[in-house]
Amino acid sequence: MTGVVVTGGPGSGKTTLIEALAAAGHHVQSEAGRAVIRRQTVIDGQALPWRDRTLFAELMLDHDLEAHGASASSPEVVFHDRGLPDVVGYLELCGLPPPHHLLTAAREFRYARRVFIAPVWPEIFGQDAERRQDLDEARRTHDVMRAVYPRFGYELIELPQASVEARVAFILEQVRPEV
Numbered sequence: 001m002t003g004v005v006v007t008g009g010p011g012s013g014k015t016t017l018i019e020a021l022a023a024a025g026h027h028v029q030s031e032a033g034r035a036v037i038r039r040q041t042v043i044d045g046q047a048l049p050w051r052d053r054t055l056f057a058e059l060m061l062d063h064d065l066e067a068h069g070a071s072a073s074s075p076e077v078v079f080h081d082r083g084l085p086d087v088v089g090y091l092e093l094c095g096l097p098p099p100h101h102l103l104t105a106a107r108e109f110r111y112a113r114r115v116f117i118a119p120v121w122p123e124i125f126g127q128d129a130e131r132r133q134d135l136d137e138a139r140r141t142h143d144v145m146r147a148v149y150p151r152f153g154y155e156l157i158e159l160p161q162a163s164v165e166a167r168v169a170f171i172l173e174q175v176r177p178e179v
Contacts, residue, residue: 003029003071003111004175005083006159007149008118009142013159013167017118018081020164021171027074031081032063033090053094060087061102068109077175083111089148093141106152115154116171117145119161 006014015031022028033049036059040047047055064084071078084106088098098106120139149156157174159167 003068003078003080003083004171005080005111005115005154006118006171007082007086007115007145008159009120009138009140009145011138012118012120012142013164014081014118016164017159017167017171018079020168021079024168027071027076027078029067029071029078029080032060032067032087033082035063036060053091053096057087057091057096057102060090061105065105065109068111071111077112079171080111083115084109085148085152085154086145088152089141089144092148093137093144111154112175113153113155114157114174115149116159116174117142117149117156118159 006017008014015034018028018030033056036047036056037049039045040056040059046052047059049056061084064080064082064087067080068084071080084102087102088106091098091102120142146156160170162170
């Protein structure tokens with residue numbers, strides 16, 4: 001069917017929201033960045049944002065292409081914790097030019113037109129082993145995603161700063177015809 005993206009800065013409740021959607025029986029795709037960091041950390045790999053940002057972006061691209069393919073072949077709506085334009089935004093945030101093949105992927109592999117963006121929320125922001133960004137970088141990431149998604153033709157819908165249950169209800173109400 002179609003993929004619905006939830007984007008925004010780190011620590012804004014995206015992953016918790018995606019996990020709640022999964023717990024409610026909806027199909028979801030995990031965040032590429034966290035998946036890559038977990039795998040690379042286990043093997044002491046180089047594709048980590050603090051070692052090789054370009055290689056990290058390539059592995060996120062690969063993860064997101066696979067996730068997109070899985071959601072495109074699903075008969076159900078699939079909720080994505082970030083999407084291909086996030087990889088473009090990540091490189092721009094790092095001051096690196098997105099390669100042509102990444103821009104092509106972000107243009108050609110489409111999600112639902114309406115993308116949900118989680119605003120920066122200092123009260124719930126936290127760091128962990130995979131999220132080393134500080135609150136300032138979270139704000140800059142949010143701003144980059146706010147700029148990148150419309151360039152690829154998406155409409156951004158801001159998530160309310162509300163309970164996880166309220167956010168789930170908000171998203172489901174917005175995508176009701178597809179769910």
